Amino acid sequence: MSEQHASEHEHGLKFYWLVLFALLVLTWVTYGAALIDFGHPWSDLVALAIAVTKATLVVSFFMHVKGATSMIKMSAVGGFFWLIILFAFVLADVLTRPGMREFF
Amino acid sequence: MSNTSPWIDLTGTPGQKHEEGIVVSDSHAAATHPPGLAHHFESYEQQKESSFLGMWLFLVQEVMFFGGLFCCYVIYRSLYGEAFAAASRELNVFIGALNTTVLLFSSFTMVVAVNAAKQGNRKWIVYGLLLTMLFGGIFLGVKYFEYSSKWEHHLVPGPHFEWHGEDVGRPVEIFFCLYFAMTGMHALHMVVGIGIMLWMLRPAWRGKWTPENHNFVEGFGLYWHFVDIVWIFLFPFLYLIGLAT
Amino acid sequence: MSTQDFAFTPYPDLPKSHYLNVAYGLKSWLFTTDHKRIGILYLLSITFFFALGGLYATAIRLELLTPAGDMVQPDTYNRLFTMHGILMIFFFLVPSIPAVLGNFLLPLMIGAKDVAFPRLNLASWYMYIIGATFTLYALFMGGVDTGWTFYTPFSSTYSNSYVAAVAVGIFINGFSSIFTGINFMVTIHRMRAPGLTWFRLPLFVWSHYATSLIMVLGTPVLAITIVLLAMERVFKLGFFDPALGGDPVLFQHLFWFYSHPAVYIMILPSMGVISEIIAAFSRKRIFGYKFVALASMGIAVIGFIVWGHHLFVSSQSLYAGLIFSILTMLVAVPSAVKVFNWTATLYKGSIEYSTPMFYALGFLGLFAIGGLTGVMLATIGIDVHVHDTYFVVAHFHYIMVGGALMGYLGGLHYWWPKITGRMYPGFWSHLSALIIFLGFNLTFFPQFVLGYLGMPRRYHSYPEEFQVLHILSTAGASILAVGYIIPLVYFIWSLKYGEVAGDNPWDAVGLEWQTTSPPSLHNFDEIPVVDFEPYDYVEHEPVDRPYRYSRSEA
Numbered sequence: 001m002s003e004q005h006a007s008e009h010e011h012g013l014k015f016y017w018l019v020l021f022a023l024l025v026l027t028w029v030t031y032g033a034a035l036i037d038f039g040h041p042w043s044d045l046v047a048l049a050i051a052v053t054k055a056t057l058v059v060s061f062f063m064h065v066k067g068a069t070s071m072i073k074m075s076a077v078g079g080f081f082w083l084i085i086l087f088a089f090v091l092a093d094v095l096t097r098p099g100m101r102e103f104f
Numbered sequence: 105m106s107n108t109s110p111w112i113d114l115t116g117t118p119g120q121k122h123e124e125g126i127v128v129s130d131s132h133a134a135a136t137h138p139p140g141l142a143h144h145f146e147s148y149e150q151q152k153e154s155s156f157l158g159m160w161l162f163l164v165q166e167v168m169f170f171g172g173l174f175c176c177y178v179i180y181r182s183l184y185g186e187a188f189a190a191a192s193r194e195l196n197v198f199i200g201a202l203n204t205t206v207l208l209f210s211s212f213t214m215v216v217a218v219n220a221a222k223q224g225n226r227k228w229i230v231y232g233l234l235l236t237m238l239f240g241g242i243f244l245g246v247k248y249f250e251y252s253s254k255w256e257h258h259l260v261p262g263p264h265f266e267w268h269g270e271d272v273g274r275p276v277e278i279f280f281c282l283y284f285a286m287t288g289m290h291a292l293h294m295v296v297g298i299g300i301m302l303w304m305l306r307p308a309w310r311g312k313w314t315p316e317n318h319n320f321v322e323g324f325g326l327y328w329h330f331v332d333i334v335w336i337f338l339f340p341f342l343y344l345i346g347l348a349t
Numbered sequence: 350m351s352t353q354d355f356a357f358t359p360y361p362d363l364p365k366s367h368y369l370n371v372a373y374g375l376k377s378w379l380f381t382t383d384h385k386r387i388g389i390l391y392l393l394s395i396t397f398f399f400a401l402g403g404l405y406a407t408a409i410r411l412e413l414l415t416p417a418g419d420m421v422q423p424d425t426y427n428r429l430f431t432m433h434g435i436l437m438i439f440f441f442l443v444p445s446i447p448a449v450l451g452n453f454l455l456p457l458m459i460g461a462k463d464v465a466f467p468r469l470n471l472a473s474w475y476m477y478i479i480g481a482t483f484t485l486y487a488l489f490m491g492g493v494d495t496g497w498t499f500y501t502p503f504s505s506t507y508s509n510s511y512v513a514a515v516a517v518g519i520f521i522n523g524f525s526s527i528f529t530g531i532n533f534m535v536t537i538h539r540m541r542a543p544g545l546t547w548f549r550l551p552l553f554v555w556s557h558y559a560t561s562l563i564m565v566l567g568t569p570v571l572a573i574t575i576v577l578l579a580m581e582r583v584f585k586l587g588f589f590d591p592a593l594g595g596d597p598v599l600f601q602h603l604f605w606f607y608s609h610p611a612v613y614i615m616i617l618p619s620m621g622v623i624s625e626i627i628a629a630f631s632r633k634r635i636f637g638y639k640f641v642a643l644a645s646m647g648i649a650v651i652g653f654i655v656w657g658h659h660l661f662v663s664s665q666s667l668y669a670g671l672i673f674s675i676l677t678m679l680v681a682v683p684s685a686v687k688v689f690n691w692t693a694t695l696y697k698g699s700i701e702y703s704t705p706m707f708y709a710l711g712f713l714g715l716f717a718i719g720g721l722t723g724v725m726l727a728t729i730g731i732d733v734h735v736h737d738t739y740f741v742v743a744h745f746h747y748i749m750v751g752g753a754l755m756g757y758l759g760g761l762h763y764w765w766p767k768i769t770g771r772m773y774p775g776f777w778s779h780l781s782a783l784i785i786f787l788g789f790n791l792t793f794f795p796q797f798v799l800g801y802l803g804m805p806r807r808y809h810s811y812p813e814e815f816q817v818l819h820i821l822s823t824a825g826a827s828i829l830a831v832g833y834i835i836p837l838v839y840f841i842w843s844l845k846y847g848e849v850a851g852d853n854p855w856d857a858v859g860l861e862w863q864t865t866s867p868p869s870l871h872n873f874d875e876i877p878v879v880d881f882e883p884y885d886y887v888e889h890e891p892v893d894r895p896y897r898y899s900r901s902e903a
Contacts, residue, residue, distance in 0.1 A: 079171075
């Protein structure tokens with residue numbers, strides 16, 4: 001079963017060159033996008049979206065999560081999910097303090 | 105009833121231990137276990153899955169570790185957006201993007217090393233590691249020059265901090281605290297990584313890692329890619345804010 | 350089996366070769382990768398820190414005997430309670446059950462030869478020791494006076510004590526904890542014996558899985574927070590410095606993101622121990638096995654989103670306070686599921702009052718009190734009133750001492766014959782369990798009253814009307830100390846003079862009882878195949894065995 005696994009998701013170097021190329025393009029795209037003013041939350045969201053895309057590329061292909069066991073997929077996502085908990089609850093406090101009304 | 109205590113015999117001289125005892129109870133481990141398979145595992149498959157799961161859990165730990173820093177960043181950024189944008193202008197975006205490129209290349213060469221390990225190509229494991237170290241070294245070198253220019257411009261937080269840009273309040277110093285903490289922690293991880301790669305060169309050259317058992321190379325690859333991912337987020341968060349305004 | 354006599358010895362001898370006699374000498378211990386020996390190393394080191402933390406507690410209680418602050422200076426008092434907290438939490442409670450009993454039993458319970466990463470396991474112990482060394486250094490230089498919570502900006506700017514050294518110690522010790530967690534999770538996932546499915550795992554294993562999850566997800570956040578604190582202190586950076594616009598409450602958020610779940614690191618393994626003991630001495634399958642197992646996971650997950658209840662009066666927004674208040678009450682649900690299921694397991698069981706069972710029953714009552722007062726404190730209205738009073742002190746001691754420590758001692762008594770192959774004396778162990786229960790309640794119940802009347806915590810002098818209750822509390826503490834010293838004596842005594850216990854002195858089910866006592870180096874001669882359900886006790890069947898205390902000693 002493991003051999004099947006391996007052969008299914010075995011990529012040649014050519015494929016990894018393509019991933020690298022995509023990552024490099026996205027790096028300079030995010031640089032370019034930063035020069036355009038999309039308005040308050042949108043600039044940040046565009047940058048974040050590109051960063052998440054790049055991270056997903058690295059995690060799925062360089063780190064072979066695509067085709068890995070479900071447990072490894074879960075741990076790959078789990079850490080980031082837990083971070084969202086941390087961010088969400090701290091923000092729930094900070095953004096709702098008196099004097100923070102402009103955020104709503 | 106036995107009179108001998110099962111407890112520690114601290115008086116026993118080390119080296120003169122009951123060698124036979126070890127051999128007897130360990131016999132099946134020595135006899136039936138193939139090379140490279142630890143005694144407590146039943147198969148290469150189990151060993152491989154264990155080491156990958158362990159490595160991934162370690163990375164989860166790393167995500168949370170950097171997560172604490174990113175949490176500080178998110179909070180202060182949402183409180184002091186203007187000051188952060190002004191402070192971020194002091195960083196050289198072009199150099200940041202260039203360094204990102206260098207780091208992505210190092211990730212690619214790491215993939216080359218891992219791929220070579222899978223095929224048992226020890227020459228290319230070593231080449232892959234050397235190239236990865238080279239790119240990692242370039243990244244750290246550039247980082248050194250960035251840091252020293254910050255030092256010259258009195259942008260290192262602490263007693264020497266001076267701010268000559270537009271008046272956006274004290275939080276600019278917090279930006280630089282976070283800048284140094286985040287990039288410093290990232291650079292520290294890279295230094296550790298390069299140290300481990302240096303150590304890996306010899307066993308790699310001697311053919312320690314075979315297509316059946318190269319968990320260490322692949323596990324280390326995961327670590328290196330993770331460090332890359334941290335930078336993928338650090339680059340826009342630190343360098344690219346408020347460029348347009 | 351003709352006699353019920355206590356001195357009856359069913360097994361004439363210890364097994365020929367076991368993990369304790371395969372090798373001798375200090376080296377064979379310091380370089381061991383055997384999970385059982387590493388468990389013993391932890392046992393020795395945490396016992397030392399428990400004693401040290403206990404000395405600080407003694408000094409605190411002596412100072413509080415009289416209303417005037419006459420024994421120590423206020424600053425010294427600050428150091429006393431801070432070091433008491435740091436030693437007890439980071440160096441005793443957090444590693445207590447996982448690192449000692451968990452290390453020893455987890456591979457045995459799942460039919461494995463060792464944990465997944467034996468060398469990492471040994472490295473964990475060394476990290477614990479290195480972290481402890483830094484802390485001891487700070488302690489000998491005069492200690493820390495910030496409280497174990499290290500609140501900024503006092504800890505980062507104003508305190509004149511050895512905060513940085515302790516910060517380094519806790520940082521390193523944190524990684525000991527993280528690596529133990531990773532090791533356990535991988536072991537449970539990948540090392541189970543054939544046939545041992547998830548819902549055949551002992552609840553001890555389930556609760557350790559949940560604990561490990563918290564260790565891996567929570568501890569790194571504390572680690573980075575402590576790093577930031579140390580950097581702020583040493584390099585004069587300003588992550589939480591209000592002068593720069595930094596937010597000290599952010600420090601509290603990050604600190605409690607780990608340190609509240611850390612409470613569940615302490616109590617969850619204890620709950621696992623209690624599940625084992627109650628099933629074994631009621632001779633019944635645990636009631637609602639799946640619910641108890643999943644409740645552990647529930648506690649671990651919900652436990653992560655309740656930390657804000659430590660910040661109700663720290664200028665946290667009222668909106669966040671409401672959310673945290675509700676979520677905190679939610680965590681009582683899985684805890685109550687466990688307590689109800691244990692009680693239901695006892696119901697109509699053939700209960701045997703062995704020493705471990707004494708501790709388990711004590712745990713049930715004390716944990717219920719600690720947990721329910723926790724729900725009271727989760728209510729913002731009450732918390733504002735009793736915040737930072739002895740009510741809080743009493744509450745968390747009921748959880749940590751009445752819960753976690755009772756579980757640890759219960760587990761130690763339950764598995765002692767497995768660990769050493771020998772039995773401790775029945776009379777003294779029963780007596781000390783009773784003394785601990787009584788001494789504990791006498792120490793901490795008056796503190797509920799004190800707190801409710803308004804006695805603040807962390808003060809070394811107080812108005813005279815509180816003195817009666819403080820005297821009760823100090824008297825209880827001295828009784829408690831006696832209760833802790835007795836087991837220390839008879840455990841050591843039993844190593845040489847204790848009866849040989851035999852492989853399964855309690856007639857309990859579970860893989861750990863199917864190997865020899867003490868186990869052999871590789872735990873099992875053959876990897877067992879599991880074809881039975883957990884807690885497969887034959888209900889109501891009276892068993893004849895040598896250590897049936899309730900009969901043999903009558």
